Amino acid sequence: AQTVTQSQPEMSVQEAETVTLSCTYDTSENNYYLFWYKQPPSRQMILVIRQEAYKQQNATENRFSVNFQKAAKSFSLKISDSQLGDTAMYFCAFMKQANSKLTFGKGITLSVRP
Amino acid sequence: NAGVTQTPKFQVLKTGQSMTLQCAQDMNHEYMSWYRQDPGMGLRLIHYSVGAGITDQGEVPNGYNVSRSTTEDFPLRLLSAAPSQTSVYFCASSYRGLAYNEQFFGPGTRLTVL
Numbered sequence: 117a118q119t120v121t122q123s124q125p126e127m128s129v130q131e132a133e134t135v136t137l138s139c140t141y142d143t144s145e146n147n148y149y150l151f152w153y154k155q156p157p158s159r160q161m162i163l164v165i166r167q168e169a170y171k172q173q174n175a176t177e178n179r180f181s182v183n184f185q186k187a188a189k190s191f192s193l194k195i196s197d198s199q200l201g202d203t204a205m206y207f208c209a210f211m212k213q214a215n216s217k218l219t220f221g222k223g224i225t226l227s228v229r230p
Numbered sequence: 231n232a233g234v235t236q237t238p239k240f241q242v243l244k245t246g247q248s249m250t251l252q253c254a255q256d257m258n259h260e261y262m263s264w265y266r267q268d269p270g271m272g273l274r275l276i277h278y279s280v281g282a283g284i285t286d287q288g289e290v291p292n293g294y295n296v297s298r299s300t301t302e303d304f305p306l307r308l309l310s311a312a313p314s315q316t317s318v319y320f321c322a323s324s325y326r327g328l329a330y331n332e333q334f335f336g337p338g339t340r341l342t343v344l
Contacts, residue, residue, distance in 0.1 A: 125270075149330060161273075161320060161335035168330070207272055214330040215261050217288065218322075220272035 118143045118210050122221035129198045130229050136183075137193045137224050139208030145169075149211040150184065151218070152193045156204040164206070167191065195226075203228045232256050234336035236321050242342045243311045251306040251339050253321030259334075260326040262304040266290065266317040267338075273320060279304055280326060311343045 119142045129135035141150070152164040167175045167184050175182050179196045195202055208221040237252045253262065263278035265288075275288030279298040293315060295307040304323075308315060319339045325331035 120272075122272075159318065159338045161322075163332055166330070166332075209273075214328060215324050215326045215333075217263065217275050217278060218265075218273070218333065220265075220274070222270055222272045 118145075118148075118212060118219045120208050120210050120219050120221035122208055122224050124224050125222075126225040126227070128227045128229060129195075131198055131200060133198055134194060134196050135198055135226065137195070137206055137208075137226065139191045139193070139221055141189050141191065141208070141210050143189070143210065143212070145212055147213070149214070150182075150191045151209040151211065152180070152182070152191075153207045153209060153220075154202075154204045155207065155223070156201075161207075165193065198228045200228050200230060202226060234321055234323055234334050236319075236336035236339050238339060239337065240340050242344065243308075244344050245312060247311050248307070248309050249311065251308075251319055251321075251341070253304045253306065253336060254302050255321075255323040255334070256302065257323065257325075257334070258301060259323035260301065261333075262298065262321065262323045263288070263333075264294070264296065264304070264306045265320045265322065266315075267320060268317050276306065276319075308341075311341075313343045315341065316343045317341060 148169045150167045154162045183192045207223045210219045234255045264276040265273040277296040279285045321336040322333045324333040
């Protein structure tokens with residue numbers, strides 16, 4: 117079974133600065149998908165970024181980028197130029213094969229200070 | 231497109247009562263699933279379905295029943311509610327196939343069992 121670990125329960129960052137959220141996972145699979153989801157106070161789950169394990173290049177979406185270390189089973193999210201709207205809970209998630217079950221970490225609460 | 235809709239948004243039950251959480255999608259997605267979110271636990275998979283007439287258990291299926299008679303609907307039934315089922319429930323859906331397709335989440339239902 118796959119496990120996803122987010123060991124930091126909460127973090128805080130000053131507006132316009134950069135913050136990195138950590139995630140580690142455990143799997144015996146070679147091909148899989150990793151995700152970061154954002155959950156603002158509205159409770160809606162929003163996909164932030166996706167990484168396919170077979171791709172060596174780290175995924176980037178505007179101010180969001182990942183550091184994917186497959187051998188170390190590490191998948192961190194970097195948020196650059198933090199904005200007040202980034203305040204939310206962030207979940208790291210694993211998917212063994214396309215379009216199947218998601219396994220989530222416990223989440224981290226990120227607060228962006230003005 | 232309405233996307234993934236869930237009703238009700240909020241519900242309070244007494245222990246032992248039964249109810250059905252509704253989930254519907256208008257995107258013709260084959261894959262649908264139910265998650266529950268508890269503080270400090272992330273989202274955990276309850277049941278999922280890969281198409282009409284096909285359902286399977288996830289990580290925490292006890293106390294919940296599902297059926298999938300149509301592609302559009304995937305209701306979650308609580309036959310005899312317990313306080314341990316107090317949670318926020320999310321429904322999600324996606325296309326199937328070998329290539330990755332994004333899972334779309336509904337807005338969630340907050341359930342309190344007294």
